[in-house]
Structure formats: structure tokens, C-alpha cells
Amino acid sequence: MRIPFVTARQRDFSLEPLTVEDGDALFHLHREGFARPWTGSEFADLLEQDTVFGYAARAVGRGHEAPAGFVLARLVAGEAEILTIAVARSHRRLGLGWRLMDAVLRELHAQRAEALFLEVDETNAPAIALYRRLGFIQVGKRPDYYRTGGSGANGALVMRRDLR
Numbered sequence: 001m002r003i004p005f006v007t008a009r010q011r012d013f014s015l016e017p018l019t020v021e022d023g024d025a026l027f028h029l030h031r032e033g034f035a036r037p038w039t040g041s042e043f044a045d046l047l048e049q050d051t052v053f054g055y056a057a058r059a060v061g062r063g064h065e066a067p068a069g070f071v072l073a074r075l076v077a078g079e080a081e082i083l084t085i086a087v088a089r090s091h092r093r094l095g096l097g098w099r100l101m102d103a104v105l106r107e108l109h110a111q112r113a114e115a116l117f118l119e120v121d122e123t124n125a126p127a128i129a130l131y132r133r134l135g136f137i138q139v140g141k142r143p144d145y146y147r148t149g150g151s152g153a154n155g156a157l158v159m160r161r162d163l164r
């Protein structure tokens with residue numbers, strides 16, 4: 001007898017706009033990717049703001065299963081920034097990060113935004129590779145921006161994607 005086996009790569013994911021109710025689920029995802037995760041209420045506070053928007057990637061047909069990834073962005077006066085993005089460890093390298101960023105770029109094009117900025121730890125090779133592939137270029141650097149475990153700190157690259 002054959003046992004059906006569907007890998008995560010084959011499974012479909014849909015992107016849905018984030019809502020205030022997603023705060024706690026975002027906290028759980030965020031702490032997988034960041035040493036200092038934001039709390040559920042911090043996410044809820046952000047999502048209550050008119051200028052903040054984002055998307056969650058959810059497995060199709062899985063009801064209210066926790067999202068596999070999300071992105072949060074802010075748009076003010078034509079300039080946007082990525083506030084944060086995270087994909088569950090178990091679902092990385094499936095294209096979800098790229099799709100989430102693409103959804104933000106599409107929304108910003110629709111809103112006629114001029115540019116999208118972000119900050120990324122200079123040692124975060126996966127994220128930097130994703131952003132470069134999406135057309136971001138480095139426009140600045142903030143030394144000693146991210147505290148590491150001990151007394152040290154990593155610099156932040158400031159990256160920009162032109163939307164015009």
C-alpha cells in the first residue's frame with residue numbers, strides 16, 4: 001500500500017494580510033529568528049497603526065494553523081521600511097521569504113511609494129542574500145547596532161530598494 005507523503009516544499013501556501021489578532025502567533029515565529037523577540041502586544045500595537053501593514057504565509061487547507069512566516073512593513077509619505085520578517089526554521093528555503101517580500105513590494109507599487117528601506121545585521125547572510133536578490137542595495141552602515149550575546153555588537157547594513 002502506498003502512503004501519501006507531501007513535503008513542505010510541495011505544499012501550497014497562501015499569503016494573507018496580518019491583523020491585530022495575529023500578535024501572539026507573530027511572537028512565536030519572531031522568537032525563532034531573533035534573540036530579542038517582540039511581544040504579542042507589541043505586534044498588536046503596531047498592527048493597529050494605519051501606516052503599518054504586513055502578510056502571513058499559511059499552509060492552504062490548514063484552517064487556523066500558525067503561520068509559517070510573516071513580514072511587517074510601514075509606509076509613511078512615500079517612504080517605506082521593513083519592520084521585520086521571519087520564516088519558521090522548518091519552512092526556510094521554500095521561497096516564503098521571497099514571496100512575503102514580493103507581496104510588500106507589490107502593495108508599495110500600488111500605493112506609488114518611492115523607496116523601501118531596511119536594516120539588517122551585517123552577519124545575517126541568508127537575509128542579505130534574499131534582499132540583494134530582490135534588488136536592494138546597501139546605502140549605509142550603522143556600527144555596533146545589534147547587541148550580541150557578550151559585550152560585542154554587530155553593525156547594521158542600511159539597504160534601499162528603489163520603487164520608481
Ligand SMILES: CC(C)(COP(=O)(O)OP(=O)(O)OC[C@H]1O[C@@H](n2cnc3c(N)ncnc32)[C@H](O)[C@@H]1OP(=O)(O)O)[C@@H](O)C(=O)NCCC(=O)NCCS
Pocket residue numbers: 032033034084085086087088091092093094095096097098099119120121124125126127129130131133
Ligand atoms: C531571512 C529569511 C526571512 C529568509 O526566508 P526564507 O523563506 O528561508 O527565504 P527564501 O526561501 O524565500 O529564499 C529566497 C532567496 O534568498 C536567498 N537565501 C535565503 N536563505 C538563504 C541562506 N540560508 N543562504 C543563502 N541564501 C539564502 C537565496 O537567494 C534564496 O533563493 P534560493 O533558495 O532559490 O537560492 C529567514 O532566513 C529567516 O526568517 N531568518 C531569521 C529572521 C531574520 O533574519 N530576518 C531578517 C532580519 S533583517
